[in-house]
Amino acid sequence: MSPDSPPAAVPAPDTTASISPSPPGLIELFVAFAKMSLAGFGGVLVWARRGIVDQHKWMTADEFNETFALCHFLPGPNIVNLSVVFGSRFRGIPGGIAAFAGLVGPPVVIVTILAALYARYGEIDALRRILAGVSCAAVGLLLAVVFRMMMPLLKRRDLVGVVVLAAVFIAVGLLRLPLPAVLLVGIPLSVAITFAMRRRA
Amino acid sequence: MNSDANPIWTLAWTFGLMSLFAVGGANSAVPEMHRVAVDVQHWMTDKQFADIFAISQLSPGPNVLIVTLIGYSVAGVAGALVATLAMCGPTAVLAYYVSRLLARSSHSRWPAIIQAALVPLSIGLMGASGLILALTSDRTWAAALITATSAVLAFVTRLNPLWMLLAGGCLGFAGII
Numbered sequence: 011m012s013p014d015s016p017p018a019a020v021p022a023p024d025t026t027a028s029i030s031p032s033p034p035g036l037i038e039l040f041v042a043f044a045k046m047s048l049a050g051f052g053g054v055l056v057w058a059r060r061g062i063v064d065q066h067k068w069m070t071a072d073e074f075n076e077t078f079a080l081c082h083f084l085p086g087p088n089i090v091n092l093s094v095v096f097g098s099r100f101r102g103i104p105g106g107i108a109a110f111a112g113l114v115g116p117p118v119v120i121v122t123i124l125a126a127l128y129a130r131y132g133e134i135d136a137l138r139r140i141l142a143g144v145s146c147a148a149v150g151l152l153l154a155v156v157f158r159m160m161m162p163l164l165k166r167r168d169l170v171g172v173v174v175l176a177a178v179f180i181a182v183g184l185l186r187l188p189l190p191a192v193l194l195v196g197i198p199l200s201v202a203i204t205f206a207m208r209r210r211a
Numbered sequence: 212m213n214s215d216a217n218p219i220w221t222l223a224w225t226f227g228l229m230s231l232f233a234v235g236g237a238n239s240a241v242p243e244m245h246r247v248a249v250d251v252q253h254w255m256t257d258k259q260f261a262d263i264f265a266i267s268q269l270s271p272g273p274n275v276l277i278v279t280l281i282g283y284s285v286a287g288v289a290g291a292l293v294a295t296l297a298m299c300g301p302t303a304v305l306a307y308y309v310s311r312l313l314a315r316s317s318h319s320r321w322p323a324i325i326q327a328a329l330v331p332l333s334i335g336l337m338g339a340s341g342l343i344l345a346l347t348s349d350r351t352w353a354a355a356l357i358t359a360t361s362a363v364l365a366f367v368t369r370l371n372p373l374w375m376l377l378a379g380g381c382l383g384f385a386g387i388i
Contacts, residue, residue: 048271080310083326086302087275088236094303095310106307114299117272118279122291124266125283132262136384143357143383145265145348147375150361152238153341157366159334171331178335182242183342186250189232189243196332197234204328 033100034068036108042066043093043112054089054113062096069096090114170207174200218286219293221252226278226297233302235333237275241340244281245347254285261347269376275299354388 034042046057055078063074077099081091090113097109131137163171174196181192225247233240241264248254255263263284267277275298282294313322349355361375382388 047273050271050273054273077310079326080313080322081306082235083322083329084302084306084309085233086230086236086306087233087273087299089273090275090299091302091306095306098307099310103307106303110299110303113273114276114295117270117276118291118295121267121270121272121276121279122283122288124270125280125291128262128266128280129284132259138262139383139386139388140380141262141265141383142348142354142388143379143381144269144376145261145344145379146354146357146383146388147361147379148265148268149341149344149348150358150363151268151365151372151375152337152344153358153362154365155238156334156337156341157362159330159337163331163334168331175331175335175338178332179338179342182336183339186242186246188246189229189240189336193232193234193332197329200328200332201325204324208324 034066034105036101036104039097039101039105039108040112043097043109044116047113047117058089058092068100170203174203219289222282222285222290222294223297225252226282226294227301230298230301231305233298234329235336237273237277237298238340239333239336241277242336242343244277245343248281254281257347259284261344264344265348265376351388353382357382357388 042061043058046061047054050057059071059074062068063071069077077095078088078092081088081095084091090110093109093113094106096106098106101108132141160175163175178192178196181187181196182189229240229243229247232243245260249257249260263280264277267274267280270276276295278294278298279291282290282292284290286293345355345358349358357379361379364370364375365372
C-alpha cells in the first residue's frame, strides 16, 4: 500500500492534542475503512490504529484508545462497533453507516466468493489438505492472542481474574455449556466481584 | 425453536442474538458458533467448521466474517448477507447509542469497572475457542506441532501472521498432516 496522505492533510507540527481540522466526509470514511479492512489479515485493529491515528490524524492516540475501550466492553465484533462509533462521531448516522459499509462490504464480497469456491471445490483432496494445514496454523495464532492477553493478568497476579477466566474456559470449552447461560451468570458475578475489590482497594 | 422453518430466519435470529452475547469480539463467539452450527442445527460437520475457520483467517477483513461463510453454506448468498448483518447490526446500533450516552456523561466510573470485569471473561472464551478448534483441527501429532509452532512464533515474534498461515498451507499440501 502506498503511504498516501489525505487531500486535506495539513503539515502542521502535530502535538498530541491536535487532530486534523477537517472532519472526514462520507466517501472518505468509506474508503479509509475499506483500505484498513482489506489490509487486515487476522485482525483489523492494528491497521485501524495506523489509519485513523498515524495516517489521517482523525483522532489522537488517547482518543482512539478511549473509543476502542468502549467498543471492547460492548458485545459484538469490536472493530465493527468502532467503525460505527467513529463514523457517527464525525458525520452522524450516515457517517456510521459509511464507515461500517467500508469495513464490512468489500471483504464480504471476497469471503462470499471464497465460500462459493469452497462449496464447489471443497472436496478436492489437495484443497482439503491445504485448508487442514492453514487451520492448524490459524489455531496457533488464536492461542498466541490468548496468551498475549493473559500476560497482564498474570503480571498483576490478578487471582480473581484468573479464576474467572478458568471458570469460563471450563464452562464453555470443556463442558460446552451454551454461551448465553454462562454469561448471564458470569457477567453479574464478575462485575460484582470487581466492584467489591475496587471499593476495598 | 422453529428450525425447520426458513433457514434464513434461523440464521437471522441465531446470529442476531449471538451478536449481543459476543463479549470480547468475534473470536470469543467461536465456541457458540461451533455449538450451534455443528451440534444443534447440523449445518456442517466438524471438519467443515475447521475449514471455514481457516478460510475466514485467510481472508482480509474483520474476524467476524466467519459468520458470512456459515451463512453461505446454509443458504447461499442471501444466507451470507443475512448472517453478516445479523451478527453486526444489533451491536452496532447498541454501540451507537451507548457512545452517545457516554459522550454526555463521561464521568461515570462504571465503564471502567465493567470493562475490567469483562476482560477475563473474554479471554476465557477465546481460550475455549482455541481448545475447540484445536480438537477439530489437530488430529495428528504433526498437526498439533504446527499449531504449537505457529502459537510460539506469533507470541514471541512480530512476524506477519499471513506467513504462518501460508506455511501451514504448504505443509498441509505436502501431506505432512
